[in-house]
Amino acid sequence: MFILGSYYCAENLLEWSRRLECLTARLRKEKAAGKSGKSKVLLLGSPVYFPNFKVPFLIEETGVEVCLQADYTTLPLQNGCGLARTQKADSIADFFTSDASPAYVKNDSLYEQIVKLISEKGIDGIVYHVLKGQIEYDFELGRFEKIFEGMDIPVFRLETDYNYQDVEQLRIRLEAFSEVLDQRKYGKGAAAI
Numbered sequence: 774m775f776i777l778g779s780y781y782c783a784e785n786l787l788e789w790s791r792r793l794e795c796l797t798a799r800l801r802k803e804k805a806a807g808k809s810g811k812s813k814v815l816l817l818g819s820p821v822y823f824p825n826f827k828v829p830f831l832i833e834e835t836g837v838e839v840c841l842q843a844d845y846t847t848l849p850l851q852n853g854c855g856l857a858r859t860q861k862a863d864s865i866a867d868f869f870t871s872d873a874s875p876a877y878v879k880n881d882s883l884y885e886q887i888v889k890l891i892s893e894k895g896i897d898g899i900v901y902h903v904l905k906g907q908i909e910y911d912f913e914l915g916r917f918e919k920i921f922e923g924m925d926i927p928v929f930r931l932e933t934d935y936n937y938q939d940v941e942q943l944r945i946r947l948e949a950f951s952e953v954l955d956q957r958k959y960g961k962g963a964a965a966i
Contacts, residue, residue: 778822812897812954813840815890817917818931819904820844827937828902835947837954840894843887880913884920891924898927898954900947905934927953 776793783789814837821828821842832839890896899921903910914930921928929950933939 811836811838812951812958813838813895814898814900814929814954815840815887815894815896816842816900816902817844817887818902818910818914819907821902827935827940827943828900828931828933831940831943831947832900835944836951837898837900837947839900840896841890843883843890884916887917888920888924891926896926897958898929898950900950901928901930903930903932905932927957 776796780786780789814832816829816832816839829839829842899917901910901914901917903914914928918928927950929947931943931947933943
């Protein structure tokens, strides 16, 4: 998340793109070498910005793997448009005019991409992060829940702020969600006797 936002500080976007490609290749190689067997979740909702590492660290600590983060800041890069592909001015315009933001009344590209990512990546569950005060994400959650219900994907709504006072309460709730995902995984793989 910190890396994706670092392009704002880059002096040479072409060099930044090249280095990001190298890092991505290295991380994919490391991930392929160590298959975890953990349940995979998609992190949605309010973007998680540096220095607020509380949310992704808590998710990982509870035995769940954050497979992807998808929001209006990351989807254009995952879609193949935006700065990671090219340095053209029109790609920058594509990035900021994408209808993936919750601020847009009609943001169908966000929903289409989420469905596509879930299908391609074998996502076991959704962690829907809502930063206190960002009510537009709560409005979106209802529409997402209908989509995920049709796909039989459990959703965990995690509301928090930048303070660390709620870490233990969130940990307990995330551990319970992790157990649900593990039970579902076990249930799908178990054979009847």
